Amino acid sequence: MKSLDELTKIRSEALRAVDASNTSGNDKKIIVRIGMATCGITAGARQTLTRLLDLMGQDRAAHIKVLQTGCMGNCDMEPILEVVDLEGVVTRYERVGIQEVEKLYYDVLRTPGVKSKGKKTKTVSLEGGEGSGKTTLLAMLKDHFEARGLDVMITREPGGVRIAEKIREIILDVEHTEMDVRTEALLYAAARRQHLTQKVLPELGKLDLVLFDRFVDSSVVYQGYVREIGMDEVYELNRFATEDFLPDMTIYLDVDPAEGLKRVYGDSGREINRLDLEAAEFHVKVRQGYRILLSEHSERIVEVDASRPVEAVFEDVKNLLDNLLNRA
Ligand SMILES: Nc1ncnc2c1ncn2[C@@H]1O[C@H](COP(=O)(O)OP(=O)(O)O)[C@@H](O)[C@H]1O
Numbered sequence: 001m002k003s004l005d006e007l008t009k010i011r012s013e014a015l016r017a018v019d020a021s022n023t024s025g026n027d028k029k030i031i032v033r034i035g036m037a038t039c040g041i042t043a044g045a046r047q048t049l050t051r052l053l054d055l056m057g058q059d060r061a062a063h064i065k066v067l068q069t070g071c072m073g074n075c076d077m078e079p080i081l082e083v084v085d086l087e088g089v090v091t092r093y094e095r096v097g098i099q100e101v102e103k104l105y106y107d108v109l110r111t112p113g114v115k116s117k118g119k120k121t122k123t124v125s126l127e128g129g130e131g132s133g134k135t136t137l138l139a140m141l142k143d144h145f146e147a148r149g150l151d152v153m154i155t156r157e158p159g160g161v162r163i164a165e166k167i168r169e170i171i172l173d174v175e176h177t178e179m180d181v182r183t184e185a186l187l188y189a190a191a192r193r194q195h196l197t198q199k200v201l202p203e204l205g206k207l208d209l210v211l212f213d214r215f216v217d218s219s220v221v222y223q224g225y226v227r228e229i230g231m232d233e234v235y236e237l238n239r240f241a242t243e244d245f246l247p248d249m250t251i252y253l254d255v256d257p258a259e260g261l262k263r264v265y266g267d268s269g270r271e272i273n274r275l276d277l278e279a280a281e282f283h284v285k286v287r288q289g290y291r292i293l294l295s296e297h298s299e300r301i302v303e304v305d306a307s308r309p310v311e312a313v314f315e316d317v318k319n320l321l322d323n324l325l326n327r328a
């Protein structure tokens with residue numbers, strides 16, 4: 001039997017070894033995210049984490065990086081671990097107690113390069129000005145790909161995530177005329193982070209396709225270009241918020257703003273928000289902003305002519321998604 005002092009020493013050495021492994025070199029690592037919010041801790045996440053770190057310390061497992069994160073979105077299933085393997089495939093493990101984490105360590109984590117059983121979820125954001133057809137196309141795409149047997153989620157910030165909902169209420173409140181543009185950018189980024197971590201990341205590895213109705217590029221265009229904060233600055237702010245998460249592909253739906261607004265105002269059931277009420281010039285700048293973004297990031301953003309009938313636009317977007325889904 002070891003004394004408490006000896007055990008403490010062994011543990012701190014193990015933790016030092018793990019810490020060193022997390023900071024040294026640029027080698028790709030398996031990432032393990034563990035939910036350490038109150039719900040996780042109550043369910044025993046701290047013990048799970050301690051056991052995992054001890055196992056890693058024993059083996060000096062330099063190929064694994066452990067990240068502590070907040071609530072993983074399903075408190076009843078805590079402790080929850082997410083493993084991002086060397087190919088970026090995310091697999092979620094629920095109710096991971098000490099025994100389960102030992103099994104996970106020896107079965108999956110200890111030997112790098114072992115293929116995860118999770119799905120390689122493809123993520124796509126739709127961008128464009130008001131009335132470009134994002135909402136309409138997303139519904140059509142969901143129906144289409146689900147009919148083909150795929151698991152699909154459409155998501156739109158704030159997406160029913162209560163903290164993000166509250167932030168969005170502040171942003172869109174017509175009475176908040178004094179809102180500073182950087183405050184607005186920060187609020188969008190905050191809502192985005194909450195929505196991403198609570199709603200989207202937990203689905204990676206489970207679904208085939210996640211479709212975003214607007215994402216980071218909306219902020220880059222609306223706050224960065226139109227509100228003149230600077231596109232690079234807003235992009236950097238969002239990189240912080242999303243920890244560099246970007247969809248696999250972004251589709252920009254291009255339409256003359258006059259046509260887009262005609263579509264929107266012809267649709268009487270639609271919510272009219274503060275931004276819809278801005279001058280038409282604003283929407284012209286939105287289009288300019290997207291075109292600049294497109295010219296600078298043609299490697300990840302694809303333009304689709306959205307001035308055509310919706311069926312033709314859908315066909316193009318569907319083909320782009322087909323190609324993406326067929327990629328390894
Ligand atoms: N290609 C299109 N041609 C004509 N009308 C369209 C087209 N795409 C969408 N619409 C109509 O325009 C309105 C706004 O579309 P919506 O999908 O809500 O745009 P967004 O989400 O980009 O603001 C809706 O009434 C929709 O039916």
Ligand SMILES: Cc1cn([C@H]2C[C@H](O)[C@@H](COP(=O)(O)OP(=O)(O)O)O2)c(=O)[nH]c1=O
Binds near residue numbers: 157275
């Ligand atoms: C996501 C996002 C939206 N917006 C703006 C774009 C829209 O004018 C407004 C509301 O978005 P939304 O309700 O999605 O409008 P639409 O149906 O036209 O897409 O918020 C930003 O300014 N920054 C952002 O980061």
